[in-house]
Amino acid sequence: ETGVTQSPTHLIKTRGQQVTLRCSSQSGHNTVSWYQQALGQGPQFIFQYYREEENGRGNFPPRFSGLQFPNYSSELNVNALELDDSALYLCASSPGPSGVLSSYNEQFFGPGTRLTVL
């Protein structure tokens, strides 16, 4: 196991509702990234948090927002849910971010939260 935990494991919501997903990073890791994985697709990068600040964002609308707390745990919030938001939401923690010129820090994924929007 990676030591990265996510809650809840499953969630069912209706269109228009709001949802909050939670992630606890591995001990010693200060960076959390969030990904959306639709059925039959690879994970898509939503955003990354490093030391409580957003450190990069993918092509997701503003209704996808996040937070990172002083203990480096993180939340993903999605407002005005749409049917296409149904997916597995994965968080991944790492020891730190890497810039273009530095080495890659392996990301360790949590088990994910499966969100169904009806």
Place this chain on the structure above:
Amino acid sequence: RKEVEQDPGPFNVPEGATVAFNCTYSNSASQSFFWYRQDCRKEPKLLMSVYSSGNEDGRFTAQLNRASQYISLLIRDSKLSDSATYLCVVITGFQKLVFGTGTRLLVSP
């Protein structure tokens, strides 16, 4: 065009077979390359990094061709436990992993 493209498969092979997966990426500025493995309804896990010189880890060999923007994974002597989806992953900048759609492998007895 997708940033990372893979054949989704499935690849159906018997135990003991050798199987190869390919992946192409569109951003020539890509810095790092990986293969991840994802079991059904589980999270992705790092299988191996991919280097220009090629690298091997037991039955698994990964190759990178920067000129052709092409990555490959070779699995020799396939085991039943190798059945999974194999995700090609590229990093183009800050720690944003760009995943392909994955290639599904089914190894049968």
